[in-house]
Amino acid sequence: MSIIVQYASNVWTKFWAPSFWLPPNITWSDFKDTETVVYPKFQEICYPVAYSILVVFIRLIIERYIFLPWGVSKGLKPTKKKIIQNVLLEETYLKNAGSLSHHQVIGLAKQLDWNIKQVQRWICYRKQQNKPSALVKLTESGWRFTYYSFAVCYGIWALWDKPWFWNIDECWTDYPHQTVSWDIRLYYVFQLSCYWSMLFSQFVDVKRKDFLEMFIHHLTTILLIIFSYTCNLIRGGSLVLIIHDFSDVFMEAAKMFKYIKWQRGCDVCFGLFFIVWTVTRLIIFPGYLIKNFWLTAPNFMPMFPAYNGLKYLVVVLFLLHIMWTYFILKILQRAVLSGKTEKDSRSSSSEASATEENSDNPASSVRLRK
Template sequence: MANYYRSIMDTVWSEHIWLPPNTTWKDLDPDTHSNIRHADYRHLFFPLPMSIFMLLLRYLLEKYWFAPVGISLGIKNCRPKKAPDNSVLENAFTLSKRWKHKQIQGLAKQLDISERQVERWLRLRKGQNKPSTLIKFSENSWRCLYYMFSFTYGIMILWDKPWLWDINECWTGFPHQNVTNDIWWYYMVSMTFYWSLCISQFFDVKRKDFWQMFIHHIATIVLMCLSWIVNVFRVGTLVLLVHDCADIFLEAAKMAKYSGYQKVCDAIFALFTVLWIVTRLGIFPFWIIRNTSIDAPKIVPMFPAYYIFNGLLILLLVLHCFWTYLILKIVHNSLNAGQMEGDIRSSTDDYSQDSKSE
């Protein structure tokens, strides 16, 4: 059994797949070179326990900082009214949350109540588990704080790195590139955050694009892990930097909306839209993916893992295009309504209706 497992692992992690020609895993061993600190694959386990600590930190900040700030801004922590107990309606709701008129008629007749009462029960039942505006404000505050920290830290540590100014430097000396302490922390904290998102997504505010976001988080983690193992971390740092920039303003726009500052929300959202298009549909494909697809093969010999990395980058680009469609849809509706309507990438199913009543 052990030999069978070893054979599978040797095939999956074949040097011919993951490493450039004439390179072995021994060459990338952190202890092989005294003057080069290679990325250590064993360190990829650190973000897992660190993510639990990050979730605890988030809980403390939301409860003792973000929530009090939200209350001071006039945000009420009002829970939706609970639907009356009714086993018949509850069973029907468990089977389907969308009732047709015939089903409503049948339930009304069965319970000897009016159709309006059934519809009201359904409306209350759908809304009773939705988080309050204060909870949503606290969630957005946490993500806004993280993206501000991550982007600021990324700029600080990459400012003196040659590959920030000349992306071809990502391949100079590859794969024997030194991992400095600041790059190590940038990677570890970023992976910790995405692992925490994978966990918290199941109990956070329910989103329309739940599975798209989940795929995004998993693709990001896989991409970061593989780039760390194969020492392609320089490109990884640029991807992180590009992704964090616009998200700061997305979360800030939501915070302004929940706080009732609609004009501030509109201004920040407009800035976010411009930054999103520039970074996600401009810099990301035409600077990073172009380099990994066209320039890199001219500098370093290609190997099969190259196509895996590029495939994951393109998967992220496809998700960006999907979210850009949603963003432009919101922009179109906002121009017609005179203010931002809806909530990009983190909407509850009935957000537009909720925001009008809050």
């Protein structure tokens, strides 16, 4: 037992080696508060794991008592349309995992003395039973809209009077002896608590096509927050956090408008989303933040392993942005083609099951009008 304890103690000591986490010639003893400098404490960044439970509780309240009644008032149904129970159709549907050929549909129609459209309609409704309703999607988007809106507003308020918000080179001035004010501490704790809750809830929320990418994004962001807080690289980390929240506000708003079938609101919000996404994540983030982290920071301070890890984490985020941009452009291309034919991609029931996979993205329903 003593050998295990000793081994664990050695691993813990090596893990917290100042040579990894801090610049050369700096030790943890240098991270003691003074009259002018208040340093971050690692234990403070552990609390958000527990706080994430409170975030989930707040989310449930917001979804149930704000966005659920709003969705119902807009005509969304809390329950799905019931289908006729049919043993033969159910067995065939489960056996083929919902993918029935035209030949099988004809055969079923003959056996049941139904017409082909009745069988196709049953299959379409049966597929919808396995998918979350628009009301459920609305409540989830409503919660995320609330979170991102608050994060943006608080982030701007907390960072507005900070010199590094206006001059990024201030992120490295006097590093690592930079004080951390209470409002920035709260901003970090709030963001990390929400990201922990999103990481956990992702496994029970509506399944998205980009589940893996979002999991990587959440995990990367959590590591970035923890690393930057531990190393007192909070100034640069706070800029990365706020730059990522702006576009999501418009994205979630566009989704909500889509679910309540307000097409004009959806189009406007998605247009704003695409503009803000392009400016913040494809221009400012790589051309301003990443460039400064990689090229300018070494002129102000010596490099160390933990900082190098942070540099690669922000690159991972940017690669995810490029991938999502590709998907967005593909959806916009489909919207343009749909507009040329003057046809809404959601217009026919026969297409409903084929287009449902993309329905979470409001761009999939954008129509161009003459």
